Amino acid sequence: MSPVMRTRRDGTVRPARHRAVQPLSVAWLLLVWLALWGDVTPFLIVGGVLCAVLVSVVFPLPPIDLGSRIHPLPLLGVVVRFAVDVVRASVQVAGVVLRRRPVRNAVVAVDLETESDFITTLVASMLSLIPGSVVVEVRRSTHTLYLHVLDTPDASAADAFRRTALDLEQRVLRALPPRAAEADRRAR
Amino acid sequence: MSWTAAADLAAAVCILLGAVLALLASIGVLRMPDLLSRMHAATKPQVLGTVLVMTGVALRLRDPGVVGLLALVVVLQMATTVVASHMVGRASFRSGQVRRDLLVVDELSDGPAHEEPRGAP
Amino acid sequence: MTWVLVAAGAMLAVAAALLLVRLTVGPTILDRSVALDVLVAVTVCATALHVAHTGVTYVLPVLVVLAGCGLVGPVSVARYASRSDDLEAGAPEKRRGGAR
Numbered sequence: 205m206s207p208v209m210r211t212r213r214d215g216t217v218r219p220a221r222h223r224a225v226q227p228l229s230v231a232w233l234l235l236v237w238l239a240l241w242g243d244v245t246p247f248l249i250v251g252g253v254l255c256a257v258l259v260s261v262v263f264p265l266p267p268i269d270l271g272s273r274i275h276p277l278p279l280l281g282v283v284v285r286f287a288v289d290v291v292r293a294s295v296q297v298a299g300v301v302l303r304r305r306p307v308r309n310a311v312v313a314v315d316l317e318t319e320s321d322f323i324t325t326l327v328a329s330m331l332s333l334i335p336g337s338v339v340v341e342v343r344r345s346t347h348t349l350y351l352h353v354l355d356t357p358d359a360s361a362a363d364a365f366r367r368t369a370l371d372l373e374q375r376v377l378r379a380l381p382p383r384a385a386e387a388d389r390r391a392r
Numbered sequence: 393m394s395w396t397a398a399a400d401l402a403a404a405v406c407i408l409l410g411a412v413l414a415l416l417a418s419i420g421v422l423r424m425p426d427l428l429s430r431m432h433a434a435t436k437p438q439v440l441g442t443v444l445v446m447t448g449v450a451l452r453l454r455d456p457g458v459v460g461l462l463a464l465v466v467v468l469q470m471a472t473t474v475v476a477s478h479m480v481g482r483a484s485f486r487s488g489q490v491r492r493d494l495l496v497v498d499e500l501s502d503g504p505a506h507e508e509p510r511g512a513p
Numbered sequence: 514m515t516w517v518l519v520a521a522g523a524m525l526a527v528a529a530a531l532l533l534v535r536l537t538v539g540p541t542i543l544d545r546s547v548a549l550d551v552l553v554a555v556t557v558c559a560t561a562l563h564v565a566h567t568g569v570t571y572v573l574p575v576l577v578v579l580a581g582c583g584l585v586g587p588v589s590v591a592r593y594a595s596r597s598d599d600l601e602a603g604a605p606e607k608r609r610g611g612a613r
Binding site for chain 2: 531558588
């Protein structure tokens with residue numbers, strides 16, 4: 205995910221500034237601006253858009269290509285399931301904290317099916333908040349996540365967790381299917 | 393019971409639950425045997441505790457201008473906790489400071505050595 | 514409502530005290546940074562309780578800043594301190610050796 209490069213007149217190569225102004229980041233900055241003011245008026249919206257464009261130009265970031273289309277209904281399902289999982293995670297950790305038995309852990313490798321960095325990041329962040337796992341290491345070239353799994357008494361529990369993680373990835377992929385895969389499916 | 397009293401009751405329940413979760417998180421950070429398990433305690437109950445306390449405060453204040461700010465706090469807390477826990481976990485694993493006797497399976501150390509090209513995240 | 518806030522505040526105070534113990538005991542700088550991260554979150558919760566008590570909302574942007582900047586500490590510690598002596602001191606086999 206490298207920034208769009210532009211050769212200037214004197215021969216130096218710099219990231220193109222105008223590409224830094226992206227609608228998504230401007231919308232996000234505008235939301236933050238409105239939240240900070242705690243009010244929505246036309247004047248605030250205009251000021252917020254100006255500020256957002258200024259911030260994007262002064263502090264340019266490489267453009268983020270989602271590389272996937274959005275299916276709203278499965279996405280809602282993912283979000284609801286995620287909320288339930290966060291609550292379950294807290295209960296599980298509370299149980300582990302309060303009992304006397306010493307805890308056994310595992311480090312599990314999960315090979316993700318996806319090729320996209322964005323999906324990998326999303327799945328890794330979600331896995332950090334749902335029961336049992338913290339991401340220890342990410343191997344970007346093979347899209348492998350190494351997860352530290354809490355409270356696994358034996359190897360079969362570790363395998364069960366690997367299936368949970370892959371299920372989560374499948375759900376995310378259904379909600380945000382990559383564009384290329386979609387085109388493949390249509391061509392078939 | 394008017395709806396303000398109901399909202400106050402819900403706020404009280406949320407705030408109490410959130411405080412209990414924050415307490416559990418700190419007990420976990422104190423009691424867990426090694427750093428990686430401590431991080432579980434530091435990420436999960438703590439995030440849910442923050443969410444609950446913010447919900448409680450929003451229900452108590454009942455001011456639409458404030459909800460945006462509280463939602464922003466929750467989103468930032470979720471995003472930053474994940475990043476911080478990943479960085480700390482990676483640093484601890486790379487420096488070899490892991491209690492191997494607590495691990496049932498360790499596929500990161502047992503797997504074939506793999507050199508990642510420099511600059512990869 | 515007041516006694517709820519008092520009870521929640523007391524629990525947060527106990528939590529902060531426990532975190533201070535972990536912050537002092539260590540044994541490595543990474544443990545301390547994790548404890549510090551949770552301590553920031555507890556501070557955010559406590560400030561939110563203050564807001565709920567007084568109804569004064571101009572403190573809320575402080576919460577946003579705290580929640581957003583809480584990661585700077587752990588991330589920079591993890592980034593720059595991964596080869597320091599302090600980490601070696603925390604490894605279990607070396608702690609018992611006492612060769613230092």
